[in-house]
Amino acid sequence: MTRPADAAINELKELLGPKGFSMARDVLDLHNHEARGKFDGKADLVLFPATTDEVAKAVAICAAHTIAIVPQGGNTGRCGGAVADQGQVLLNLKRMNKMIELDTRDFTATVEAGAILKTLQDAAAAYDLLFPLSLGAEGSCQIGGNLATNAGGLNVIRYGNTRDLVLGLEVVLPDGSIWNGLSKLRKDNSGYDLRHLFIGAEGTLGIITKASLKLFPQPKHVASAWVAVPSPEAALDLLALARRNSGDAIAAFELMSRFAHDTSVTHLANITRPLVSETDWHVLIELTSSRPHDDLNSVLVDLLSDAVDAGFASDATVAQSDAQRKNLWALREGIPEAQGFEGASIKHDVSVPVSKVPDLLARGITAAMDLIPGIRPCPFGHVGDGNIHFNFSQPVDMDKADYLARWEDLNRAIHDIVADLGGSISAEHGIGRLKRDELVHYASAEKMKLLRSIKGAIDPDNRLNPGKVV
Structure with a gap:
């Protein structure tokens, strides 16, 4: 597939203005680079819309020209969920970073999707309030990406995942229309709860542009x-x-x-x-x-x-x-940074019921050491919610390339144990491109049918983040 047609590029340039797009190689290299370095993005165009209306019109232009769009936040994901293939367009939301409202009576914050997580934390703290989502990339990750991946982090045991912190969303749909579900209601049983379709969907169903989020009293x-x-x-x-x-x-x-x-x-x-x-x-x-x-x-x-x-x-x-x-x-x-000094690592973001964590660790370590003698287990994580980052460093006397060639074998060994314990192969990082085939392998036929039916109903032409999740 070649780059998008000149006619589409010209329409997008006219819509967004000089600050709203780039085809410069240094900018593209920055946004095509995936955090873990496992995938190589190939987009020739990245868009930087400044408003929801610009997002909607850009999506409509791409739809008219049959161009696929890959939404991108802070590009800190771990599963290749924001990587574009050649001919696809990246749409990065970093210019949409406003704190729209912070309500000290409702205990809510309404923000644009490009807002940096740390900025929201600090804005809440200025009013003696807390936005409790906390993770290692909080200084660069964007709220839209947190929502799209249903990020977990350090405080899930007390406050829940990102999904549990959301009251309402504004979303641009695959045809360029806008669903305004930006509600601050704590109770609303008027039909299907649509926000949950888009949270954790990794941009495959719609592009989140704004969110109403829960705040809490600041710890004293x-x-x-x-x-x-x-x-x-x-x-x-x-x-x-x-x-x-x-x-x-x-x-x-x-x-x-x-x-x-x-x-x-x-x-x-x-x-x-x-x-x-x-x-x-x-x-x-x-x-x-x-x-x-x-x-x-x-x-x-x-x-x-x-x-x-x-x-x-x-x-x-x-x-x-x-x-x-x-x-x-x-x-x-x-720990993740320090593990890099020990050579290559094969990593798993998995969860099991809290009571099964000891079984996961014992069985997983034994299986890994049987499979690759000398392997060095490096498990750590949020045991309070059953989420273990089950990492393994290469044996001291093993070649890095030979070790990484065993990635799929070790994945299957660990994921089989996780599945047997009633767990998940993706606790908080998402599916993206990295775990798409693993999802098909472990999910039931009924689940995959439902996932594909939802994708087909909302994005029948597969224009939003194709090749991710399903």
Whole structure:
């Protein structure tokens, strides 16, 4: 397929003006580059609309010329969901970044889809409110991309996935028409809940242009601890104890293997080892409260004392300052970067019921080591919601290319276990292009029929993000 026809390009240029498009190679290279580097985008044109009306008219022009559009946010995705093939047009929403309204009585924020997640967090904080979605790319990812992938992140155990934070959407449909569902209603049972069709659809059904989102009271107190636990089973016992003893004030509960912990401590600058004692498993636990007089540190110390007495923990340290708390989070959030220093890695973003996490880890590690002797498991993640980033670093004495050639074999081994445990092969990163065939392999025939029927009904000509998800 060649680049879009000159007639279509000229119409789009006239519509969007000089700031609204680019065919410059350096700009295209930036937007064609996929975060994980696994896919190579080939778009010859990227659009930067400034309004919903411009998005709608651009989509209509592309539809008239039978050109496919790939919506793109901050381009931080992990599954190739925003990669365009040759002849397709990228539509990036970064110019649509306004904070439209922040309502302190409704506890809502209405924003354009190109708004940066961190900008929204900061805008809410200025009014002593919280937008709780938090993830490693929050300084560059856009709200539209978060919605399109139903992003998870660090606070799901307390506030839910992105889907749970959405009240209403505005969406440009494949023919260029606009669905205005930008409601702030907390209750609305008037027919199908259409917003949920577009959240997590990765731009295959419509282009999200605005969103009404839930806000919460800003936490007044935060208490964080690093805990040595003897096993994943003990981590779940600690989680249950913490939920009961804290009044369910847990905002985050992160599990890491020794290898993941040591890799971060070894390779990242300015990281201090939280505990002197050695352990195979670590937990980062954080409690928050918006009540002004809560003493969460005392709550955390008491429940950790109970955990040690019960054998759920062997050692722990509670952060006594914001600097110490930031050190704990830097260690945890730095694991993906640090793993890069250990050579090639094969990664899995999977989830199982919380109670099945120990089974997943035990069976997955055994299967991987049987398949590739010397492989180094590096599991970590949001055990409080059952989401494990089940990563594996290459054996020390194995060639990188030979190791990566086993990607599909290892995927199948881990995903088979996940499926057997009633889990998902994509917990929070989406399907995109990377996992499309895996979805077909593991989903039921009924589910795939429904997914294809929805896609066919809303985008019958397959013009929005073709080749992704379904």
